[in-house]
Amino acid sequence: ITSVSDQDDFDVIDMKSLNPASIDFLLTDFHNNHQTRCEILMQWIQRAIVQGHHDQTLTIPPPILSRTFHELSRGIVNIQNARKINDLPYPFHCAQLLTVMLIVYTAGICIGSAYVFEMWESASLVTLLNVFSLWCVNYGA
Numbered sequence: 001i002t003s004v005s006d007q008d009d010f011d012v013i014d015m016k017s018l019n020p021a022s023i024d025f026l027l028t029d030f031h032n033n034h035q036t037r038c039e040i041l042m043q044w045i046q047r048a049i050v051q052g053h054h055d056q057t058l059t060i061p062p063p064i065l066s067r068t069f070h071e072l073s074r075g076i077v078n079i080q081n082a083r084k085i086n087d088l089p090y091p092f093h094c095a096q097l098l099t100v101m102l103i104v105y106t107a108g109i110c111i112g113s114a115y116v117f118e119m120w121e122s123a124s125l126v127t128l129l130n131v132f133s134l135w136c137v138n139y140g141a
Contacts, residue, residue, distance in 0.1 A: 042076055102138055106131050 022044075026037055046069065052058040053065060060068070109127050117123035 038076070038079060042072065046072065098138065102134060105134065 026040065049058065049065070049068065053060060058065075109130050113123040113127045114120075117126065
């Protein structure tokens, strides 16, 4: 999750099942990249499932076991797609064009609502709600 988020401190359910050498391996500078951590953990989970199936700890029919691996791989693909969206910067010229368009819209909606509404209170309320919502979407994205 940290590979697609700006937040670095997430709650972990149970780290007691991992030995200290495994935790140190994940936290070394060489593997400090969030992308490799995710793939390493994925491999460990798959290996634990295969080992449990081999040791007869997990008595799962093969179709359900293959579905488990399929769902895990779909999760990794979804994380990779979220990384692509997170890593791709929004083009600067598009951001500037959007800002200019919002400024023009702000002026245009003032004139348009003054023309359409007879009462200044309703014109100002409609203008405020429209302009405020669009600028919030601009700054939120």
